[in-house]
Amino acid sequence: MQTGDYLKAFHLWDALVNGDQTGFPPYFTNITGSSNYFNILRSDSPPEFVYYGQYLELAETRKNIHVGNITYGGGDKVEKMIEDDVMRSMKPLFPTLLANYKVLIYSGQLDVIIGATLSEAFLKSLEWDGRDKYLAAQKQVWKINPKDVEVAGFVREAGPLTQAIVRGAGHLVPYDQPDRGFDLLDRWITGRGY
Structure with a gap:
């Protein structure tokens, strides 16, 4: 590279x-x-990973999504x-993104190809205006409900950047932990906090 x-x-x-x-x-x-x-x-x-392709091949689905005879x-x-x-790095784009948008980077705890430690190392290496605040921020425990025994994951926030690790999930968080994935996104979108 x-x-x-x-x-x-x-x-x-x-x-x-x-x-x-x-x-x-x-x-x-x-x-x-x-x-x-x-x-x-x-x-x-x-x-069940094959269900998606099978669903897209149904005549009713094909009609509703206007794909005609195109095979999935x-x-x-x-x-x-x-x-x-x-394999091209998108790292140079991140300072601009973080200067203009809220950004959520999340990783499944059990992800092999983009593990949480890799994402965290990447974020720590970024040069941006909020870098010092990010490096000083502590990870906090996140639970879907405060009284839950189970920890949903861990979150670190600094300015526009939110980093999360979703416990019990791999690369496909919505499949492995749908409730945790939904709660993570809902909190981030609405700003309810973790």
Whole structure:
């Protein structure tokens, strides 16, 4: 990536983790026995993950979303078209985003590919006007209801930036922890606090 060969970097990542483009199992699968890098606790994708594609193929759904006879094909074509962009850093955009918008960065505690520690290290490395405030901010415990025994996650806030770690969730927070995911977004949108 330092040389600017983003396509080569993507193909290396694909061979290590994803395995979509290589035609053989990625390194991650070979060393873990798992094909699911969305949640460290799962060895394979849940069977209900196919429901979405099946739903999109229903005649009534196709009519309602105005797609005609176009077949739903997942994201393989899109992935192929953006291979050269996937590994490009968006870090330079963050100071502008944080100067103009509220930003929520959340991670599932069990996410393999974009783990909470990676997100936190990224946020700590950003140069922006609120950096010192962010670095000084303490993570706070977040519960959906104050009397809950279960902790939903941990939140750190500094100015326009909110960082959250959702307990019990992998990469797909709305699937793994729908109540926690909804509460997180609802609090962030409405400004109710954590």
